[in-house]
Amino acid sequence: MTVEDPDRHNAKMAKKKAARDKIMATKTDEKGLIIVHTGKGKGKSSSAFGMIFRCIAHEMPCAVVQFIKGGMGTGERDLITGHFGDLCEFHTMGEGFTWETQDRTRDTEMAQAAWAKAKELIRDPGNRMVLLDEINIALRYGYVDVVEVTAFLAEEKPPMTHVVLTGRNAAEELIEMADLVTEMELVKHPFRSGVKAQAGVEY
Numbered sequence: 001m002t003v004e005d006p007d008r009h010n011a012k013m014a015k016k017k018a019a020r021d022k023i024m025a026t027k028t029d030e031k032g033l034i035i036v037h038t039g040k041g042k043g044k045s046s047s048a049f050g051m052i053f054r055c056i057a058h059e060m061p062c063a064v065v066q067f068i069k070g071g072m073g074t075g076e077r078d079l080i081t082g083h084f085g086d087l088c089e090f091h092t093m094g095e096g097f098t099w100e101t102q103d104r105t106r107d108t109e110m111a112q113a114a115w116a117k118a119k120e121l122i123r124d125p126g127n128r129m130v131l132l133d134e135i136n137i138a139l140r141y142g143y144v145d146v147v148e149v150t151a152f153l154a155e156e157k158p159p160m161t162h163v164v165l166t167g168r169n170a171a172e173e174l175i176e177m178a179d180l181v182t183e184m185e186l187v188k189h190p191f192r193s194g195v196k197a198q199a200g201v202e203y
Helices: 006-024 044-057 075-083 104-123 135-140 146-156 172-177
Strands: 034-038 062-066 088-092 129-133 162-166 180-183
Touching: 034 044, 034 172, 044 062, 044 075, 044 088, 044 129, 044 162, 062 075, 062 104, 075 088, 088 104, 104 129, 104 135, 104 146, 135 146, 135 162, 146 172
Parallel strands: 034 162, 034 180, 062 088, 062 129, 129 162
Antiparallel strands: none
16 A cells, blocks of 8 residues: 655645635525435435434434334334433334235325324424434325425425435435435345344344
8 A cells, every 4th residue: 555645645635625615615504404315225214313313412302203114112212202202202103014014094094194293293393303204115105195295395394494204215206306315225235144133223
C-alpha cells in the first residue's frame, strides 16, 4: 500500500473541506421530509427505527404505526413502550404477514384501521416524525389506496413533520413525491443458508 505524503494529504483535505463548506453554506432550508425505505435487502425498518430513536434522544415527540407485523414481540417496541412511551406512541395494528393470516378481508380492515391511526398521528403537528412501518406492503396488496396516501401527504401533512414509509416494492407514486428514497440491496442473507430470524438482528 502506498502511503501518501502527509503534507500533500493535508493540503488535499483542506481543499476538500473548503469546497464542502461552500456547498453546506447554501443548505439553509428546513422542512418535514417524506422518507421511503424500500428494496429487498435488510435494514428498512431498522434504519427507520434509528431515526425514531434519534427523535427520542432529542426529546421530539414521535409515533410508530406498524401495518403488517403482528403480536410477536420486538426489541424496538419493547424498548419504546417500556421506557419512552411518553415521547413515542407505538401502535402495532397488523396481525402478521398475508401468508400467515390468509384472510384478505381481515387484512384490509386492519390496514384501513392502521391508516386511520396514521392520519390522526400525522395531522398532529406536535409529532416531529411518524413511522409507517411496512405500509408499502399494505399498498402493494391494495389494502390501502396509494392515491389516497399520496394525496393526504401532499395536502394534510404539517410542514415540519417527517413521515417515514417502509417496506418492499414502494409504489412509484410514493417514490416520485418523496424527498428521500433509499433502496436496500440484498447481497447476502443468512436465511438462505438455513439461519432463522434472531433476536437483536431481525427483531
